[in-house]
Amino acid sequence: MKQLVRVGIIICGRYSSCAGGKCLRALRERDGAFSGYGGGVELELAGFTSCGGCPGGNIEYAPEEMKKNGVEAIHFATGMIIGYPPCPNLDYFKDFIKSRFNMKAVYGTHPIPVSYFEQYNIMKDKRIKDWEDKTRLIIGNEELRLKYN
Numbered sequence: 001m002k003q004l005v006r007v008g009i010i011i012c013g014r015y016s017s018c019a020g021g022k023c024l025r026a027l028r029e030r031d032g033a034f035s036g037y038g039g040g041v042e043l044e045l046a047g048f049t050s051c052g053g054c055p056g057g058n059i060e061y062a063p064e065e066m067k068k069n070g071v072e073a074i075h076f077a078t079g080m081i082i083g084y085p086p087c088p089n090l091d092y093f094k095d096f097i098k099s100r101f102n103m104k105a106v107y108g109t110h111p112i113p114v115s116y117f118e119q120y121n122i123m124k125d126k127r128i129k130d131w132e133d134k135t136r137l138i139i140g141n142e143e144l145r146l147k148y149n
C-alpha cells in the first residue's frame with residue numbers, strides 16, 4: 001500500500017484568478033517539484049490558495065488551515081519563483097512556515113515553461129538569492145518546458 005502524502009499549493013496573489021491547470025497537471029503526472037516524491041507515495045492535494053497579494057499576508061493563516069486538513073508540505077507555485085518579478089519574500093515564507101507551523105515548504109510546482117525559461121536565462125544572475133536552489137526541481141528539460149508552455 002502506498003503512503004499518502006497531502007500537499008498544499010500557494011500561488012502568487014498576482015495570479016489569484018489562475019485555475020491552477022499547470023500545477024494540477026504536474027501534481028497528477030509527477031512532473032516538476034512533484035517528481036521529488038518517491039514511487040511509493042500517493043499525493044493528494046488538500047489545499048490551494050494565493051498568498052493574498054503583496055506582501056503575502058495569507059501566509060500567516062493558510063498553512064494552519066492546510067495543516068488541519070493533513071497537509072505536510074506546501075509548494076510555492078512556480079509563478080512565485082519565475083514570474084516577473086519573482087517574489088522577494090520566498091525565503092521568509094519558507095522560514096515562517098517551518099518555524100510557526102512546523103511544516104515543510106517546497107520551491108515550485110510545475111516545470112518552468114519555455115517562454116519563462118528564456119527570461120530565466122537572461123535574468124538568473126541578477127535576481128533572487130539562491131536561484132539555483134529554488135529552481136532545482138522545476139528546471140526540467142526541453143520536453144517538459146514545452147509541455148508546460
Ligand code: SF4
Nearest residue numbers: 012013051054055087
Ligand atoms: S510577489 Fe510574493 S508577496 Fe507579492 S503577490 Fe506574489 S507571492 Fe505574494
